[in-house]
Amino acid sequence: MIPGPSNCFSGIVTLYFFILGSLVLRTLASSRLHYCRHDQRDALLEFKHEFPVTESKRSPSLSSWNKSSDCCFWEGVTCDAKSGDVISLDLSYVVLNNSLKPNSGLFKLQQLQNLTLSDCYLYGEITSSLGNLSRLTHLDLSSNQLTGEVLASVSKLNQLRDLLLSENSFSGNIPTSFTNLTKLSSLDISSNQFTLENFSFILPNLTSLSSLNVASNHFKSTLPSDMSGLRNLKYFDVRENSFVGTFPTSLFTIPSLQVVYLEENQFMGPINFGNISSSSRLQDLNLAHNKFDGPIPESISEIHSLILVDLSHNSLVGPIPPSMSKLVNLQHLTLSNNKLEGEVPGFLWGLITVTLSHNSFSSFGKSSSGVLDGESIYELDLGSNSLGGPFPHWICKQRFLKFLDLSNNLFNGSIPPCLKNSTYWLKGLVLRNNSFSGILPDVFVNATMLLSLDVSYNRLEGKLPKSLINCTYMELLNVGSNIIKDTFPSWLGSLPSLRVLILRSNAFYGSLYYDHISIGFQHLRLIDISQNGFSGTLSPFYFSNWREMVTSVLEENGSNIGTEDWYMGEKGPEFSHSNSMTMIYKGVETDFLRIPYSFRAIDFSGNRFFGNIPESIGLLKELRLLNLSGNAFTSNIPQSLANLTSLETLDLSRNQLSGHIPRDLGSLSFLSTMNFSHNLLEGPVPLGTQFQSQHCSTFMDNLRLYGLEKICGTTHVPNSTPRESEEFSEPEEQVIN
Numbered sequence: 001m002i003p004g005p006s007n008c009f010s011g012i013v014t015l016y017f018f019i020l021g022s023l024v025l026r027t028l029a030s031s032r033l034h035y036c037r038h039d040q041r042d043a044l045l046e047f048k049h050e051f052p053v054t055e056s057k058r059s060p061s062l063s064s065w066n067k068s069s070d071c072c073f074w075e076g077v078t079c080d081a082k083s084g085d086v087i088s089l090d091l092s093y094v095v096l097n098n099s100l101k102p103n104s105g106l107f108k109l110q111q112l113q114n115l116t117l118s119d120c121y122l123y124g125e126i127t128s129s130l131g132n133l134s135r136l137t138h139l140d141l142s143s144n145q146l147t148g149e150v151l152a153s154v155s156k157l158n159q160l161r162d163l164l165l166s167e168n169s170f171s172g173n174i175p176t177s178f179t180n181l182t183k184l185s186s187l188d189i190s191s192n193q194f195t196l197e198n199f200s201f202i203l204p205n206l207t208s209l210s211s212l213n214v215a216s217n218h219f220k221s222t223l224p225s226d227m228s229g230l231r232n233l234k235y236f237d238v239r240e241n242s243f244v245g246t247f248p249t250s251l252f253t254i255p256s257l258q259v260v261y262l263e264e265n266q267f268m269g270p271i272n273f274g275n276i277s278s279s280s281r282l283q284d285l286n287l288a289h290n291k292f293d294g295p296i297p298e299s300i301s302e303i304h305s306l307i308l309v310d311l312s313h314n315s316l317v318g319p320i321p322p323s324m325s326k327l328v329n330l331q332h333l334t335l336s337n338n339k340l341e342g343e344v345p346g347f348l349w350g351l352i353t354v355t356l357s358h359n360s361f362s363s364f365g366k367s368s369s370g371v372l373d374g375e376s377i378y379e380l381d382l383g384s385n386s387l388g389g390p391f392p393h394w395i396c397k398q399r400f401l402k403f404l405d406l407s408n409n410l411f412n413g414s415i416p417p418c419l420k421n422s423t424y425w426l427k428g429l430v431l432r433n434n435s436f437s438g439i440l441p442d443v444f445v446n447a448t449m450l451l452s453l454d455v456s457y458n459r460l461e462g463k464l465p466k467s468l469i470n471c472t473y474m475e476l477l478n479v480g481s482n483i484i485k486d487t488f489p490s491w492l493g494s495l496p497s498l499r500v501l502i503l504r505s506n507a508f509y510g511s512l513y514y515d516h517i518s519i520g521f522q523h524l525r526l527i528d529i530s531q532n533g534f535s536g537t538l539s540p541f542y543f544s545n546w547r548e549m550v551t552s553v554l555e556e557n558g559s560n561i562g563t564e565d566w567y568m569g570e571k572g573p574e575f576s577h578s579n580s581m582t583m584i585y586k587g588v589e590t591d592f593l594r595i596p597y598s599f600r601a602i603d604f605s606g607n608r609f610f611g612n613i614p615e616s617i618g619l620l621k622e623l624r625l626l627n628l629s630g631n632a633f634t635s636n637i638p639q640s641l642a643n644l645t646s647l648e649t650l651d652l653s654r655n656q657l658s659g660h661i662p663r664d665l666g667s668l669s670f671l672s673t674m675n676f677s678h679n680l681l682e683g684p685v686p687l688g689t690q691f692q693s694q695h696c697s698t699f700m701d702n703l704r705l706y707g708l709e710k711i712c713g714t715t716h717v718p719n720s721t722p723r724e725s726e727e728f729s730e731p732e733e734q735v736i737n
Contacts, residue, residue, distance in 0.1 A: 036071040037084045039108070044071055044086065046105030051096040062094065078114075085111035092118045092140075099124030107132050116140040118164070123147070131156035140164040142188070166190040190237070237261040239286070247292065249274040256281060263288040263310070270294035271311075273303070281305050288334070289313040296340075301326045310334040312355070320345050335359065336381065344387075349394070350376055357383040357405065364392065375399050383430065384408040391436070396421045405430040407454070414438035415455075423447040432478070433457040440479070442467045452476040452579050456502065464489050476500040476579045476595075480528065488512050488534065493520020499548070500526045500595065502581060504603070511536035523548045526595070528583050528603040530627070537611035549600045549620035584627060586649045586673040601625035605651065609633060613652075618643040627651040629675065637662055637681075649673040656680055661705075666690045674698055681705050 048065050064074045071086070072079035078088035086109050100106065100122065106115075107129040115133065118140050125148030126141070136157045141150075146168040154163060166188045233254050243265040251260065255277045261284070268291040280303050292314040300309070301323035309327075312334045319342035320335070332353040340356070343365035348354045354377060361382070377398045388410035395404065396418035402425050412435040420443035423429075432454045439462035440455060450471040456478045463486040464479065474495050485507040492498060501524060512534060521527070525548050543549075581592050583603060592599075600622045610632040617626070618640020624647060633655040641650070642664035650665075653675040661681060665671065666688025674690075675698050682704030685691055696712035699705055 035084050036079060040079075040084065040086045041067070041071040043105040043108035044074070044077065044089075046108075050101060050104060051098045062091075080111065083111070085109075087111055088114035090114065090116040091120060092116055094120055096120040096122055098122070100127055100130075102127040102129050104129070109133070111135055114138040117144070119143045121145070126150045126153060128153045130154065133157065134159065136160055138162040141168065142166040144168050146170060162186040164188045186235075190240075232256055235259045238265065240264045242266055244268070247272050252276045252280070252282070255279045258282060259284045261286045262290065265290055267292060271297050271300075271316075273297060273299045276302060278302070283329075284308045286310040287314070292316060295319075296321055296324075296335075298323050300324065304328065306330050308332040312336040312338070314338055316340055319343065320348075344382070349398075352376060353379045355379065355381040356385065357381045359385055361385040361387060363387070377401060378425075379403040381405040382409070386410060388412070390414075391416055391419075393418065395419070398422050399424065401426050403428040406434065407432040409434055411436060415441055415443075415460075417441045417443060419443045420446070423450065425449060427451045427473075430454045431458065435459060437461070439463075440465055440484075444468050445470055447471050448473065450474055451497075452478075454478040454579075454581075456480040456482070456582070458482055460484060462486075466491075468492065469494070471495065473497050476502075476581075478502040478581060479506065480504040480582070482506050484508065488529070490520065493522075496523065498523060500524075500579065500581065502526075502528045502583070503532060504528045504583070505531040507533060509533040509535070513537070513539050513542055521546055525549065525597075526581075526599065526601045528581075528601070529607070530584070530603045531606040533608065534604075535608040535610075538609065538614045540612070540614050541616050542614045543616040543620055546620060549602075549622050551622065585625060587651075587675070598622075599624060600646070603627040604631065606630040611635075613638050613657075615640050617641065620644060622646050624648045624670075628655065629653040631655055633657055635659070637676075639664065641665060642667060644668065645670075647671050651675040652679070654678040658682065660684075661686060661691075663688065677701055685711065 045065060045067070048062055062075065065071070071077055072084065076090045076094070077086060078090075079085060080087050089106075089109070089112060096117070104127075107127075110133070112133050113135050115136060115138070119142075121144065122141070123145040126146055130150075131153040134157065137159050139154070139157065139160060139162065142164045143166070146165075148170065150165065150170050154160070163186065167190070170189070234256050235258060236251065237259070239261045241264070243262075245267060246269040247267060248262075249272050251257065252273050253275065258281050260282065263286045267287070271287065271292050271294065276299060282303050283305055285303075285306060285308065288310045289312070292311070293316065295318035296311065296316055298321050300306075301321060304327060306327050307329050309330065309332070313336070316335070316338040318340065320340065322345060324330070325345065325347040331351055333348065333351055334353070334355040336355050336357040336359070338359055341360040341362065343363050344356060344361050346364070346366040362385070364387070375397055378400055379402055380395070380398070381403065383405040384407065386409070387406070390413040391406075391411060393416060395401075396416065398404075399422060401422045404422070404426065405428070407430045411431075415431070415436055415438070419441065423443055424446045426447055427449055428451055430452070433456070436455070436458040437460065440460050442465040444450065444465060444467040447467075448470055451473055452475055453468075453471070454476065457480070460479070460482040461484060464484065468474070468477070468489075469491060472495060475497050476499060477492070478500070480502045481504065483506065484503075487510040488508060489503075490512070492501065498521070501521075508529065509532070512529075513536065522545050524546055579595050581595060582589060583592070583601065584590070584605070585592075585601075600620065601624060602620075603625070605627045606629070608631065609628075612635045613628060613633050615638050617623075618638060621643055623644050626641075626644070626647060626649070629651045630653070633652075634657065636659035637652065637657055639662050641647075642662055645668060647668050648670050650671060651674070654677070657676075657679040658681065660683040661676060663686040665674075666686050668690065671690050674694060677697060677699060678701045681699075681702040684707040685699060685705060687707075692710060694711060696708065699708055699711070
């Protein structure tokens, strides 16, 4: 049977597509098979074998780097689509843990454009072979332990646009050949050990530079007198160095400039913007922590693009220029720690952040509309000035407040109930050390986000407001040094985040312990109820549930990170103010400007407690300070105190304790200050170093105590009057750690 024409045509079409499909598949297979050039693959494998690579869940895996697969599909590798050359290598966070060899396979990748080896635990010097990668446009070696004078090699990479070498130990001068990097747009050599011997020559020649960061180095030099040649500069960061000299006026003639960070240097003299460009794009200006003096210049009001201004920690004088009200884009103003004075201008109430603490401002001005208006402030810090009069009622209009500090001023009168309007978003309220009087109003019903409340050192009276129970995020409550008369607020024990409770020097009274009330405060780290009228006995199990004093911060977080740098109240950029307090520490009234998270303390001194000291106190192994002095505790000193391995200071003086001093207390290696005076103790003073190094006053007025010859320097003769008046007794030694 002969096939018809239509069948023939159909067969031809089918054959055509079959052949075409085979060719496409063969081409694709061939393309994929030979996409990665063998010399590129071999160079990468050679590079891999130079390092004892440690796999990490958050880093690219090098397990895919093997001969059986196309290197262009390996983790961290990118190839050119046409040539198959490796053009990008990004191994961020891969733990390479070695140095780069001069003949490394890395330097055979001649077409490489992007090389990122940040956080790779690289160490040692960078070889000059780096200069052979002439096509590099992006080089990131940041966050390693690299050393040496790398910039001589880098200066050969004339295609480079981004150079990131921060957080290493590079050193040496910036060579003159560095000016050949005319395409450089981003430079970050922060946190190294570079010097700037030739910097004044280099800067005016880098005319294409758009970003410069030399923060956190060890420079001690002046900036170039003329930086106007950097006409494309956008970002200028020289913070945390030792630059000296006058204000770099020429820098501000660059129209493209957007960010200037000069903080934490040693610049001095007046701030002078000179003939600043009318087309300035400057948004962030940070001159903090220098030695600038004189007034805030009126010319700052001509930089209309400003969003953030920080002139804190200088020696600026005079008032805030009224002309700054022209800065319509300004949102954040920080002028703290200067010598400014006069009025606080009303236009500031339209900003988001206003920080004017530690100056000499004495009054409030009015806004251009004639009234103190504006409801946009998030953070308002007016602490440590000379502001007086009644509580500023216009603050009640600030419905978005997150932080308010009026501390260390001359305010008086009552705290108004209208403050309730500003507590919905409030996280920190600091009114300490004024002359506020009357009751602490019940304004905390909606303050569910409040982290810290400090109204200490005022003249407040009455009772604690019950609405505090709504502050479920509360970490610190400080009402110390007032005239508050109330029973112990055991109901606060249900607050899940309460870490610090300070009731010292008030008129609180009554018992701390009731059989029908469960003992809360599981998260308490510090409690100071000293100098009140509390009385009664404490249950043997009173401290059994105080879990935060049992567990260390390291055990809580399961890490080995040092915790001495963690402070209560620091919550990141949204709320960056640390909590502070005053308490007796090692016999001295001490101001803690910040409270370390690791600090645990109990001060029950100056009350009328009696009976035994609870044995459960020995469970609090993270306790650093224990002060039970000035009460009427009886019986023996608990042996369980020897379990407090972190204890630094122990004061049991002025009680009615009897028996021997436990010799096991001598095993507490951190215990440097102790006081057993004015008790009924007997027997020998233990011979351990911790005891023998104490002052004689530590043991005085204990009639049957002996063995004090080495401590007191003479034969100890018991006092004939067991309760000698403190007026005639040897004063307690004051020790500061």
